[in-house]
Amino acid sequence: MNIDIGNALLDDATPGLRTDRLETLDEQVADAHERIADGRARDEFGYAALNLPETTDPDGIREACGDFEDSEAVLTVGIGGSALGAATITEAIGDGTAHYVLDNVDPAQTESVLAALDFTETAVHVVSRSGTTAETLSNFLLVREAMADDGVDWTERTIVTTGDSGPLRSLAETHNLPVLEVPAGVPGRFSALSTVGLVPAVITGCDIEALLAGGKSGAESLSPSLFDCPAYAYGAVAYALDQQGAGANVMMPYAEGLEAFAEWFAQLWAESLGKAGMGQTPVRALGATDQHSQLQLYRAGPRDKMVTLLRPARREPLTIPETDIEALEYLGGTDLGEVLDAEFEATEASLAEAGCPNVRIEFDRLDAHSLGRLLYDMEAACILAGELYGVDTFTQPAVEWGKRAARGLLGAKETEEAQAVTNKRTRRIE
């Protein structure tokens, strides 16, 4: 993986980094790296995520998946970090085995997923660290019912990934289910390269050893200078541009297989860095599609954003047929990937020309090794940025208020937050 920050250094970019700013930033990176290396060495909460390529046991995961490796489909029941990493991996490099995800509590969606599945051929992966996540457990109860309706013994088709105690752990032990542990020191959004992300990966035929090897190459690339470390260069540049006004960070992969990756990144960035009045707003986009949707704003709108452009250096060949339609003759015989790459470069230059800072991330090709490296490097970039902001990267305290309110509304227990909900100020226009 490499990163090109040339278009964030433009003299006329707004915001843009001057060369002397890079030098002072590099000193901050050296300090932050020391803190990160220390956290990794002690396997501290959160920093432990950067040790996953070493600590994750692929053999144990393959063993738990056992007979499920031949399933026709896998269903992940989980939400947020319990689902996004897995979805990112299977979408990008899965072998085509269907991966369904129940990561919401929309009755129409749950019903349509349950109706689509043949449970006799489906592996169900239920993921919740606490074993009590309301959305996940609601769906899981419905899944069990649907399996019973199909005459399938749910205990035969379910893998559990959870913490070392809680209702899901007890359930797994009672029914002797294959059970894996959510690594203790790793927040959900950093768990893609653990049991959480790798179970569906195994079932959809991904090379999880190569994913972890890619992660390892990221770990080996961490160094005290941003000039030698793509991950830190990304985190530092994003942070510095934000300080100068780039409050939004558009993540725009030029590869359909990375659409879920952009979502994964959005969670990583928002939930880790959105604290104490700080944090970039991650904006998901997809090249070239969103050139016809968002580019007008990026180029001509407020100077409050940076754009991250991402692509593989190599793609599968697919030649556009020759045509006798005159206006289209120039396309005939061209590789479709060349069209996409021309759009990529045109967009990048178009942003630069307008003074909108942008960063290019490239990797060899969209395979397990590159993806493992990409996920690892973005996590390292995020942790580095968290050090520079001075926030607690690994917690998400602001989510708790809403959780208590929802639990109160659902009658789990009385909460004052639920009371606050009923005091809503209303001004309705019909």
Added chain:
Amino acid sequence: MNIDIGNALLDDATPGLRTDRLETLDEQVADAHERIADGRARDEFGYAALNLPETTDPDGIREACGDFEDSEAVLTVGIGGSALGAATITEAIGDGTAHYVLDNVDPAQTESVLAALDFTETAVHVVSRSGTTAETLSNFLLVREAMADDGVDWTERTIVTTGDSGPLRSLAETHNLPVLEVPAGVPGRFSALSTVGLVPAVITGCDIEALLAGGKSGAESLSPSLFDCPAYAYGAVAYALDQQGAGANVMMPYAEGLEAFAEWFAQLWAESLGKAGMGQTPVRALGATDQHSQLQLYRAGPRDKMVTLLRPARREPLTIPETDIEALEYLGGTDLGEVLDAEFEATEASLAEAGCPNVRIEFDRLDAHSLGRLLYDMEAACILAGELYGVDTFTQPAVEWGKRAARGLLGAKETEEAQAVTNKRTRRIE
């Protein structure tokens, strides 16, 4: 449809609208409404979009779709506004008939869509106003080839929607294809309720007459005061909050079927209003899923955003089974939709409590009439906002530079923009 702006008026919201600001805003709305009504009366470019519920001919669309109504799948070949409206409609209210979309030039994606389709049972809808859009025509040439490989006569399975001249128009006439007209005065992002959006809608069993009737009810609701018109209230509040610092607008439907709608909205908002250094950055989110991803940032991050929360008042029932798992007993017997609604209200209150302005949009249920109304009202809101910003809502000049660069890179003709691409400043970190 109704809109509740109570949580944008909070005294302690940042930014937040004071009651006296609403009054002056209402005067601006009255002027803007006059301009809009005038534009509609003259069927002026862009404003004509608000006349579509009257001017679109559903019978003509049904006739063009003819035998294709029974197809097992429909493939849209188009990009940006030529695809997003259609995808929004079929995802939200389609009958389950598969709707594939080729709206990118990623070889892996195009290949996988072509491999998945049985062309003997698929209707192909190719959409490009000019008939020369490089991405769309590249894909269409590949689709024709794949049909030939499958022994399918492409002229038997293709519907064309295009302008009144150009290569696609000629092709349709030469081969006597069913051909529909992209309405002349309507930019792509405003064309969901025209031929562009409604062909796939017909083939996937949508009630397009009810969609248009919903649009009509939106048209009838337009009035000179934001206090009487939900669409204008939304556009005016979003504009005013942006003026006070809400540079991002998070569109967060609590309905999986509206995931594509959030994308459609993002194009509408970004491409229409992103001009002259102004325009909110639309951010797509999905409730309740993204509470576990983005909410930390919205609640604790910078005060530079507003959140739009959207939901149907009624959902399909789906009861969570009773359970003897102690920690989950409170969920048993609850309707899954109640869980989602509790999350909705908890998030809304959580944002308000933290001083993050938010707006609630509600409609009866996710059906054709409500969706038509929703699409229409968002378009009217956008046009109203454009009047308040004083921008040219209906053009997208900033996209042109990149298009010329791409065409130059692909050898269609020499362009100076293509030359600029090769002068890129590079600072690569590996």
